[in-house]
Amino acid sequence: MDISVVAALLWLAAAPTPPPADEPPRMDFDLPEPGTYELHRIMRAPDGPVLTVDGELDRLSQFTRGRITLLGFIYTSCTNPQGCPLAYRVFDRLKDEIRATPALKDQVQLVTLSFDPARDSPSVMKRYAGSQLEDEGGLRWFFLTTPSVRELLPLVEGFGQDVQYAEDRSTGRPIRQLSHVLKVFLIDRAGDVREIYTSTFLHPRAIIGDIKTLLME
Amino acid sequence: MLKKSIASISAAVAIATLLGGLAAHADETCNSPYMAKLIKGQEDYVYVWTLGVEGLGDGSDKLVTVDVDPKSKSYGKVIGQVSVGTRGEAHHMGFTDDRRRIWAGGLAGSDIYVFDIGTDPGRPKLVKTIKDLAARTGYIGPHTYYALPGRMLVQALSNEKDKGGVTGIASYNNEGEFIARYPMPVDGGGDGYGYDLAVNPTKNVLLTSSFAGYANYMRPLGELIKDEAAMKRFGNTMVAWDLKSMKPKTIMQVPGAPLEIRWSLKPGDDWAITAAALTSKLWLVRPGAGGQWQAKEVGTIGDPAKIPLPVDISIRADGKGLWVNTFMDGMTRYFDLSNPEAPKQTYEKHTGAQVNMISQSWDGTRVYITSSLLANWDKGGADNEQFLRGFRWDGRALTPAFEVDFTKEKLGRAHHMKLGSKVLRTAYVAPDAR
Numbered sequence: 241m242d243i244s245v246v247a248a249l250l251w252l253a254a255a256p257t258p259p260p261a262d263e264p265p266r267m268d269f270d271l272p273e274p275g276t277y278e279l280h281r282i283m284r285a286p287d288g289p290v291l292t293v294d295g296e297l298d299r300l301s302q303f304t305r306g307r308i309t310l311l312g313f314i315y316t317s318c319t320n321p322q323g324c325p326l327a328y329r330v331f332d333r334l335k336d337e338i339r340a341t342p343a344l345k346d347q348v349q350l351v352t353l354s355f356d357p358a359r360d361s362p363s364v365m366k367r368y369a370g371s372q373l374e375d376e377g378g379l380r381w382f383f384l385t386t387p388s389v390r391e392l393l394p395l396v397e398g399f400g401q402d403v404q405y406a407e408d409r410s411t412g413r414p415i416r417q418l419s420h421v422l423k424v425f426l427i428d429r430a431g432d433v434r435e436i437y438t439s440t441f442l443h444p445r446a447i448i449g450d451i452k453t454l455l456m457e
Numbered sequence: 458m459l460k461k462s463i464a465s466i467s468a469a470v471a472i473a474t475l476l477g478g479l480a481a482h483a484d485e486t487c488n489s490p491y492m493a494k495l496i497k498g499q500e501d502y503v504y505v506w507t508l509g510v511e512g513l514g515d516g517s518d519k520l521v522t523v524d525v526d527p528k529s530k531s532y533g534k535v536i537g538q539v540s541v542g543t544r545g546e547a548h549h550m551g552f553t554d555d556r557r558r559i560w561a562g563g564l565a566g567s568d569i570y571v572f573d574i575g576t577d578p579g580r581p582k583l584v585k586t587i588k589d590l591a592a593r594t595g596y597i598g599p600h601t602y603y604a605l606p607g608r609m610l611v612q613a614l615s616n617e618k619d620k621g622g623v624t625g626i627a628s629y630n631n632e633g634e635f636i637a638r639y640p641m642p643v644d645g646g647g648d649g650y651g652y653d654l655a656v657n658p659t660k661n662v663l664l665t666s667s668f669a670g671y672a673n674y675m676r677p678l679g680e681l682i683k684d685e686a687a688m689k690r691f692g693n694t695m696v697a698w699d700l701k702s703m704k705p706k707t708i709m710q711v712p713g714a715p716l717e718i719r720w721s722l723k724p725g726d727d728w729a730i731t732a733a734a735l736t737s738k739l740w741l742v743r744p745g746a747g748g749q750w751q752a753k754e755v756g757t758i759g760d761p762a763k764i765p766l767p768v769d770i771s772i773r774a775d776g777k778g779l780w781v782n783t784f785m786d787g788m789t790r791y792f793d794l795s796n797p798e799a800p801k802q803t804y805e806k807h808t809g810a811q812v813n814m815i816s817q818s819w820d821g822t823r824v825y826i827t828s829s830l831l832a833n834w835d836k837g838g839a840d841n842e843q844f845l846r847g848f849r850w851d852g853r854a855l856t857p858a859f860e861v862d863f864t865k866e867k868l869g870r871a872h873h874m875k876l877g878s879k880v881l882r883t884a885y886v887a888p889d890a891r
Contacts, residue, residue: 269661277702280637282607283630400607400631402555423606436606438491438554441658446701 271445274452279434285311285427286398289391290353290384293366293373300353300395301431303382307349308454309427310334310447313401315356316368326439327422328352331381333444335372338379344448347455350381355396357386399425399433428454486772486817487719489604490658491554500818501526502536502579502877503825505845506561507869508832509544514867518547518563520572520581521868522877523845523861525825533847533859535866539583541570546675546832549873551602553609553631556881558584560609561873562599564674564831567591569599569611571633578877587633591617594627594638598671601653607631610663612654615670622670622690623649626703641665642696642705650692655718655729656700662750663700664729664742666715667692678834691735695742697750709752711740717769718742721776721797728797730755732770732781737761739781739792739800756800758790759783768830769814773821782808782815784830789815789855806855808848810840816874817850824848824855828863829870845871 287301304311312331318324331350338344352369354360362385366373369383386392401423424442426435435450503525509517522537541547545563552559557575562568571585591597596613597620603610608631613624625640643649650667657664668674669691673681681687691714697707713736720729728743739756758781759765765783772779772794779792779800789812791804814827826846829835835843843863848855863871 268659271661272699272702272704277699277704278637280628282636283632283634400555402557433607436608438606440490449701 271449274449275456277453279426279450279453281428281432281434282436283400283433285309285425285431285433286395287431288386288394288398290386290395291362293362293369293383295362297387300351300384303349303351303384304427305431306429307380308347308429308451309349309351310424311351311353311399311427312424313353313355313396313399313422315354316360316364317356324422326442327424330424330442330444330447332372334447335379335381337444337448338451341448343455344451345378348379348451350379352381352383353395354385355392355401357388357392360385399423400436426450426454428457486722486774486819487655487717488552489554489656490720490722491604491606491656492552492556496819496876496878496881499526500823500876501529501879503816503845503847504550504559504574504581504875504877505827505863505871506547506550506873506875507538507863507871508547508829509540510832510864510869511544513864513869515540515542517542517544519868520550520559520561520570520583521863521871522579522581525823525847525859525876527858533861535861535868537580538868539572539581541583541586547869547872548831549600549602550875551609552604552875554604554606555631558631559875560587560602560611562602562611564598564600564614564671567597567599567613567617569602569633574877575881578879578881585633587629589635590627593635594625596624596627596638598624598674599627600651600668603654603656605656608636610654612651612665614651614668614674615672620671622651622668622673622692624651624670626651626654626665637703639698639703641667642708645705646694646708646710647696647705648692648694650694652692652714652716653718653731655720657720657727657729658700660727660744661700662706663698663703664718664720664750665696665698666711666718666731667694668714668716668734674831675833678831695731695740695752697742707750709742709750711752712736713738715740716767719770719772719779721772721794722774723776726776730770730772730779730794730797730800732758732767734766734768735764737765737767737783739779741797743797753798755798756792756802758802759786759788768812771815771817771824773817774819778821780815780817780824782812782826784811784813784834787812789824789826804854808846808855809844810842811836814873816876818876822850823858824850825874827871827874829872832870835870843868843870845874 314324365383422439424437505521517540519540524531546565550561559572567590569587572581573584598614601612611627628636652666652668693712695709713733715731737758741755745751768784789808792800845861847858
């Protein structure tokens with residue numbers, strides 16, 4: 241069967257829903273106190289056209305400036321527990337912690353950006369977001385996609401969110417898969433990336449400390 | 458091309474959905490834990506960062522690609538080389554976290570060469586030369602390239618001012634733009650020297666080791682060892698840094714130039730091991746009772762009185778065994794690390810007149826060895842063998858599988874190795890690469 245047909249069938253069968261809770265890795269060490277260390281400017285966050293869940297065309301910079309931003313790439317059909325579901329769960333936990341901290345709640349925004357525009361349409365992203373779209377307690381969580389790969393490419397490249405082919409040859413027959421190490425980007429109010437986390441070592445307490453460090457500048 | 462790229466991405470994302478639960482396994486045991494795209498089974502290539510030799514080929518440093526797929530018609534053969542057009546004591550290299558590029562450098566200066574291996578892993582391409590390390594930091598002799606998310610840590614060996622061993626670490630983003638510098642500590646017992654670095658993110662710790670400066674490593678070895686004052690100018694410390702803040706936390710005294718650092722990759726393990734070159738000792742680094750990082754001598758390599766000079770180590774993926782290469786006697790030794798507090802040698806083999814780097818596949822069944830240490834430290838005459846040798850390891854003995862003679866092939870002095878795979882290609886291709 242042609243792989244595109246398989247994919248299409250799979251797509252029809254699997255409606256995207258928010259992923260199950262996956263716990264971040266254990267962190268058995270003390271982090272430095274916020275403000276006692278420096279987060280250097282790593283690079284400028286890229287900009288380009290994106291679509292909101294309502295299908296409105298806007299610039300990504302509209303969602304990555306003015307507040308401290310956490311941005312992560314996902315695709316709604318991702319099932320790797322150490323990938324997109326973990327990032328979703330971490331964002332969900334961050335949301336709760338930020339809302340519970342008065343000093344943070346009007347200072348931070350979350351952005352989830354799909355790197356599968358062919359399937360993650362605005363309506364799919366809206367369904368994926370569910371109730372997370374509601375602006376409670378001053379925290380905003382944006383779910384964005386792009387009109388097509390043409391608009392996505394500069395964003396993926398600009399952030400350095402790599403996507404590569406891998407191949408499992410343990411069976412003796414090549415099987416292609418797309419692998420990615422999911423990254424989450426901490427962007428300051430001016431639009432500079434100040435920290436990059438990978439899903440393997442993505443922990444809310446570390447992220448909160450970094451946000452507080454940026455707010456103390 | 459863009460249309461093709463879009464189509465392939467859509468298909469790939471769909472396939473990823475199907476296979477999303479597949480776990481990845483690493484190809485080498487010494488890479489950064491932040492690295493992606495790890496080889497699950499048989500590697501296809503060994504990239505060898507090679508020192509140029511005057512009068513041999515073009516005389517320049519080069520990245521040599523060797524086919525190591527046993528099923529390939531060109532198995533054990535050189536299938537490509539990329540010359541950087543100059544000779545500068547090519548030494549070590551490292552992957553970026555996305556495995557799209559290899560950074561490699563020379564100890565004679567401060568230039569860093571960036572090779573694209575993501576577009577076509579079988580045909581590396583020199584895409585950038587970073588030239589501002591010395592100007593930005595004052596450091597020279599870039600040695601270790603260690604991936605952090607979206608950026609690289611570069612551990613230098615020396616400094617521009619006096620070419621001694623006091624040096625530091627630089628960080629760059631993956632595009633080669635300078636971010637920051639971190640001097641090695643010179644207070645609280647620190648000697649300011651650097652060599653290797655390795656991260657354990659689950660402990661928020663960065664470990665560094667220490668070697669020597671330009672004035673020592675560029676000097677002929679026979680001359681150097683007779684200079685008592687110069688022989689005192691080797692590193693004697695390891696440092697545990699707070700990774701988040703990049704600040705030194707604990708300075709440990711490890712005499713005799715501790716070199717490569719290998720963390721146990723077994724989940725839950727909290728220790729790293731290193732070998733001190735001049736004293737021929739194995740050292741274990743782990744937290745003590747109070748949680749502070751401590752270094753402890755745990756083993757002896759060969760006969761230290763004969764100065765076998767352990768120069769590289771390679772740890773098994775499960776942390777249960779360690780390969781050690783000693784340059785002077787050309788021996789490859791295997792230590793049982795079941796108890797890391799008491800490594801026990803269980804095997805040894807003479808693998809060359811001079812041996813330096815050693816790498817093993819993730820499953821431990823393939824072992825690769827190269828020959829060159831430094832241009833002025835390599836042996837002379839017939840002992841100056843320059844090679845990449847592949848071996849099979851069945852748990853009892855190393856069996857030769859292939860050999861590439863780097864002199865006969867007019868390549869140079871074979872030094873650092875990295876494994877490559879033809880299937881680890883970039884899916885999203887940068888517009889300028891299409």
